[in-house]
Amino acid sequence: MNTATSADGTPIAYESLGDGRAVVIVNGALSTAADAAGLAQELVDAGYRAVTYDRRSRGSSGDAPGSTPQREAEDLAAVIESAGAVDAVLGHSSGAVLALYAAGRGVPTGALFLSEPPLRFGIEEPADDLATRLQHYVDEGRPDDAIVTFQLEGVGLPQQMVEAFRAGPQFAAVLPLAQSTVYDTNLVHDSSTPSPEMLAVPGPVTILRGEQTFPILLTAADRLAEELTGAELVIVPESVMHRPDPAATIRVVAERLG
Structure with missing residues (x-):
């Protein structure tokens, strides 16, 4: 690249x-x-x-x-x-x-x-503190919680869909991207x-x-x-x-x- x-x-x-x-x-x-x-x-x-x-x-x-x-x-x-x-x-x-x-x-x-x-x-915007909470999870070494919370609250996916994704084989592949959930949350919040x-x-x-x-x-x-x-x-x-x-x-x- x-x-x-x-x-x-x-x-x-x-x-x-x-x-x-x-x-x-x-x-x-x-x-x-x-x-x-x-x-x-x-x-x-x-x-x-x-x-x-x-x-x-x-x-x-x-x-x-x-x-x-x-x-x-x-x-x-x-x-x-x-x-x-x-x-x-x-x-x-x-x-x-x-x-x-x-x-x-x-x-x-x-x-x-x-x-x-x-x-x-x-309309139905995520909570204003969502990015702060996501960053807290990332800083604590809890990328799984950051991703799940982002999907539930930031994206608004159904609980059952998120739980199925977390239990599936692709979840591990997105764990290194946890920091990006903070950036996406801030981006969409600022431009919603x-x-x-x-x-x-x-x-x-x-x-x-x-x-x-x-x-x-x-x-x-x-x-x-x-x-x-x-x-x-x-x-x-x-x-x-x-x-x-x-x-x-x-x-x-x-x-x-x-």
Whole structure:
């Protein structure tokens, strides 16, 4: 992987695949660059260059104490600068929130493709102390409690679903990502009601959602499309329950980028 250096000196690991116009993929919660492999390959097959990266505190990227949403925006800016000639950013879940937040702060994202951003617009927001409690769990060496609490309170997943995930074989793989739950919580908390700058980003914006997904995500996508100047809402039937279908998603991207 390549390395970009963020504004605070944190190394951010990224990978560039293929040739052609570049699209940066920004992943959601509890994921790394590797989880974007399907989307990246579809971009390459469609004739684009796919740039994936490990967000701060994940995978091969570094971290710094007290990191903020602004730091994550700077990370994305560093990747864009290092990768060069980026035409679009495709963000999923909290990655979509980060992409919009960064664009609102002047990061040159190009066209934005926002897949099911978990915005709440002030409705049923998580407790204000959630990030503090998550950081406490991480500092105490209890990453499992941080992840479970984040899924229950931050994401709003059903108790039964979270318990099944905790008992399953994939839970161990996300334990090293516990610190990122703090960052995702702060990011979505700060941007859950988009700022005027976020609602006036200059580039074309396409908002994607499935027909079958969590109710909060249906509401978020539809409301953002109504409030964001010039945004287009695209329903992707193949994407089910907050899992973007790679082929269908990149088809939307390719149709709009040309």
